[in-house]
Amino acid sequence: MPHVSNRVTLIDHPMVQHKLAIMRSVHTGTKQFRELVRELALFEGYEATRDFPLEDIDVETPICETVCKRIAGRKVAIIPILRAGLGMVDGMLELIPSARVGHLGMYRDEVTHEPHPYYAKFPADIDQRICLIVDPMLATGGSAVDAIQSLRAEGVRDIRLLVLVAAPEGIEAVLASDPDVRIFTCAIDEGLNEAAYIVPGLGDAGDRIFGTK
Ligand SMILES: O=P(O)(O)OC[C@H]1O[C@H](OP(=O)(O)OP(=O)(O)O)[C@H](O)[C@@H]1O
Numbered sequence: 001m002p003h004v005s006n007r008v009t010l011i012d013h014p015m016v017q018h019k020l021a022i023m024r025s026v027h028t029g030t031k032q033f034r035e036l037v038r039e040l041a042l043f044e045g046y047e048a049t050r051d052f053p054l055e056d057i058d059v060e061t062p063i064c065e066t067v068c069k070r071i072a073g074r075k076v077a078i079i080p081i082l083r084a085g086l087g088m089v090d091g092m093l094e095l096i097p098s099a100r101v102g103h104l105g106m107y108r109d110e111v112t113h114e115p116h117p118y119y120a121k122f123p124a125d126i127d128q129r130i131c132l133i134v135d136p137m138l139a140t141g142g143s144a145v146d147a148i149q150s151l152r153a154e155g156v157r158d159i160r161l162l163v164l165v166a167a168p169e170g171i172e173a174v175l176a177s178d179p180d181v182r183i184f185t186c187a188i189d190e191g192l193n194e195a196a197y198i199v200p201g202l203g204d205a206g207d208r209i210f211g212t213k
């Protein structure tokens, strides 16, 4: 798995690239787009949890007693940035069924491209949890930076940002805003257009997931 840097991981598995190509197509409809967001979130979650520590556990198989491994007590919170991040939650919960879910409502001003937070609700013990922020798109980075700052203000130490498509501008902004956050992405695109949409991107992820345009 290519590490673009020690804080940026590009998940370029063939299955991921194949599914992402279908998502990018303007001819892909809402139902299939939503299914692909869920599937890619699961794959991405798999890579973003690769370093979780293990501990020994005794297991009795039908044949004998043996020692196996289990995740060593990591508590996780999945933090979708509304709306589009909601599309990644089910895939993440398939992977980590015991995870808690915190919500961050935010929309981008169409003219200034600044994020406008409108809702936040976190698990009570959020500061004890590894927080996996999920949002399909990292464009200017404004929304992700705001989300990371909200979690730092709650005392969260381990924050990982999981996006499907990232612009180089957004990656730079996130890395510059926080010394520790790690980014996982399935693609690093060329850049942003004048409306701050990712090029080539996949359009407005929220509208495509929920069929609102
Ligand atoms: O990196 P940025 O420049 O901040 O842009 C990315 C943000 O924009 C989109 O949300 P949008 O504002 O369209 O809201 P929505 O999910 O409700 O559609 C996207 O899902 C990210 O949250």
Ligand SMILES: O=c1cc[nH]c(=O)[nH]1
Residues within 6 Å of the ligand: 084, 137, 139, 196, 197, 198, 199, 201, 202, 203, 204, 205, 206
């Ligand atoms: O390309 C983009 C940029 C921001 N938000 C999206 O949904 N897509």
Ligand SMILES: [Mg+2]
Residues within 6 Å of the ligand: 084, 204, 205, 206, 207
């Ligand atoms: Mg949107």
